[in-house]
Amino acid sequence: MSHFDQPIDRRQSDSYKWGKYAGRDILPLWVADMDFAAPPAVLAALQARLEHGVFGYGGPPPSLDAAVQAHLESEYGWHIEAEWIVWLPGLVTGLNVACRAVEGEVLTAAPIYPPFLSAPRFSGRRLNRFELGCSEEGAWHWDTTAMQAALTPASKLFLLCHPHNPVGRCWSRDELLGLADFAERHDLIVCSDEIHCGLILDAEKRHIPFASLSADAARRSITLMAPSKTFNIPGLGCAFAVIPDATLRRRFLRAMDGIVPHVNVFGFAACEAAYRDCTDWHRELIAYLRGNRDRVETAIGALPGIRMSHVEATYLAWIDVRGLQLDKPAAHFEAHGLGLSDGADFGAPGWLRLNFGCPRATLDEALHRFAAACQAA
């Protein structure tokens, strides 16, 4: 038995995911956190920080910058300078700050994690959205014709989701080089949300930070990262941007001024331990998630009229239930005991997103309910 099989009751906790359905028999497989405890090394670091007893205003200790640098170098062969790092309480904050920092219109590809669609509006920027393409075989890709058509002369910022939530793509070097070329030709800043970069499930795939492609890509990049998804600590609110270009970094910092709070000191402690001391835990997590992913793909693949693509990265399955012809798909599945994310929020009505970051017993029950809901439609 894997320690990831161990159920942890989150019903009576502060969990946003489980609180949504408090008192109802609905398994929550919606918001993107996992039902697993954080790695032991992270728990130990938090314990040590707690025992220190003083919780004054904090900043990143020098050892943390070094841990981030070493992690990016060893995982992705990406060398960064410590001064390029801007600490943030979350990536959604980073997306919104990027929209404020870069004057002009914003380009992004849908379906997409909802804050990509709202951040431009919140920042008084026009969003030029285009749709990802999907082949007959279910392979998602950037539709370069649609991308070119969505581009306006005022477009200045591309919001990239890499790996892509919700379609689970780990963008390849060739695809990224194509995007870098597009960005260079049209002089776009690329804000690359790489929060899921530690969750590549396909053994032969590798995450390539957009900024690591070339000197030009680095110069026009804002990379957003965090240990939060991979090590399951999003409630600790610790993330960072890597911005190599000093002028762009200054603009980003200016847009944060007076609005974005300091990172919580527990977040710093957890981040350092996660990046430095959790390699084995991470390897076991990926193996477990791979098993869950395969289970989901097999179960969904057996249902007539329901389709999903192979999930290369993330613990999120993006499922096409348009064949069921439901008015309100998410509500229908809730009525059958399953809480999923509604595709409409991602710009794709008729789709659902299922979070498989949970013990296998929970997942099996969820897949059973999924099949029953399809049969009842």
Ligand SMILES: Cc1ncc(COP(=O)(O)O)c(C=O)c1O
């Ligand atoms: C692509 C992406 N970006 C950002 C976030 C949230 O980031 P944060 O909680 O750090 O604001 C998520 C969470 O699901 C996500 O999938």
